[in-house]
Amino acid sequence: MTDTRIDQQINAYLVGGAVRDQLLSRTVVERDYVVVGSNVQQMLALGFSQVGKDFPVFLHPTTKEEYALARTEKKQGQGYTGFTCYSSPEVTLEQDLLRRDLTVNAMALDNQGNIIDPFNGQQDLRDRILRHVSPAFVEDPLRVLRVARFAARYHYLGFTVADETMALMSQISNNGELITLSGERVWKEIANALTEQNPEIFFQLLHQCSALNTIWPELDNLWQEESTTSNFANLAEVALANLTQAVKLTDKTDIRFASLCLAIPGLNLAASPQDITELASRLKLPKQTQLLALKATQLHSLVTDIKQQTPQAILSLFDQLDVWRKNEFFDDFLLVCQATAQAIENAPDQNFTAKDYLKTLLKQCKTISAQAFIAQGLTGKAIKSAMQAEKLNIITNYPFPDD
The missing domain is CATH 1.10.110.30 (Hydrophobic Seed Protein)
Incomplete structure (x- = not known):
């Protein structure tokens, strides 16, 4: 807090993740406070703005950090929303901390730097x-x-x-x-x-x-599915290896998620296109997340076996991924392919030649302009056909580099 006037008029404690991460010497991303012995009227009078609907949560007038009145909870129904919250000046800090999930999240820090730790969170941090x-x-x-x-x-x-x-x-x-x-x-x-x-x-x-x-039952079932790859006992190990390798390559959630999907047999979209749609509907996936998982499961085998693909197949791959307009999406797709290839080979640092090859091909194909064919007098579909033929010519005459 930065407003001394407010500091003096409320009894506020830093709580939860901020205390935990501070003790672990990790960067504190956000700070949440619990206010003991106060009420809604006092908080509003001090300039706080109320944002909580189910229980009183306020934004500090200067820092905009969250301050919640100390509260207790009582289970009334099913689910994580089935709680009735009670806040009043009589609720103690310990009562508020008691409702939290983990001991390492149930510590508080007063404005003098003293740690309040009624459930031995510090010991669990050490252990x-x-x-x-x-x-x-x-x-x-x-x-x-x-x-x-x-x-x-x-x-x-x-x-x-x-x-x-x-x-x-x-x-x-x-x-x-x-x-x-x-x-x-x-x-x-x-x-x-x-x-x-x-x-x-x-x-x-x-x-x-x-x-x-x-x-996510489709993923859970992989623990019962034997792997055909000698490095892994089951397909769950394959999926998690894909994910682990994706983590080394990128921090993008979409790529990491798609890498998991590649090991799920039912998500081979050529055979069962409804499966990923059902998964997306059930988990409410963002459109881009769904699209990358969809395209990766459909097309990644073309990339891993790129040496065996015909020029027509490679050009079809480009068209299906709409690489002419979606550069970043293509890069993401190739990273998914790279993650699974390196995971399966248990070679996390191995050069993924297919990625460089395809990106170079694409760069060459993008040099083809419709204007040149218009100048030759072509119109309509004839222009597209001529451009496709020229792209195929580039792909045909660009050799795959030696490994």
Whole structure:
């Protein structure tokens, strides 16, 4: 906070992720505060603007950071929205922290720099353990996905999920409440997990606690599908290897997601075009995410076997990807192909010659201009036919480089 007048008139504590990441010496992305002993009228009088509908959350008049009145929650219905919140000046900081998911997220910092840690979050940070705060953990099915996401984020530091917390995650997965999560919410958690350093941990944990079977059964089934590639015992290992390699190549969520899809047999679009449409509908995928996964599953085999493709097949590949207008999309598609090729070969640093070859071909083909054929007197469809013939000529006479 920067306004001394406000500091003196409210009892505010920095809470949650900001405290956790500060203690882990990680960059603090956003700061959230809990205000104890106050009410809506006082907050508004101090210049805060209210934004919360289900419970009182306010934006600081200067910093625009979020300040929430201390509150408790009571489970009233199914799902992660089935809660009634109660806030009043009598709610204590410890009561507010008690409703949080993990001990490492249930710490607070006062304006003197003192840490309030009623549930031993600091010890769990030192022990690298993600542990639930209370048995009320099972009341919110979204916490299964959140814990898996935290495990993916902090895996590089050696964090693991406590056995007793994994047991509660399995309990939630088996009690049917995961189906109450909306597709939009599930995708948001998946998309966030895909941005982490080790997103494969997210999917591994969801499989282990039986949650993946509900939110993405096509992926979960891969643990029962034997791999034909000697490096992997099952197709789940293939999918996660694809993802791990994609992480090394790019931070783009769409590419990482598409790399997972390539290992799912049912998403071979030439054989079953409805599958990815159903997946996209269920998870409410963004259009670009869906399109890249669609094109990658349809066409990636052409790239991995590029030496065997005819000039006509390569030109058809270009046309199907609309490379003439979508340069960035083509680059993304090639990165998906590169990820899976390098993962299957277990050669993460191997040069992916097909990518450079196709990009060079495309650059050459784009030098062809309709104006030259118009000058020759061609019109209409004859111009397109002439341009296609010239592109085929370039592709035919441009040799694939030696490996």
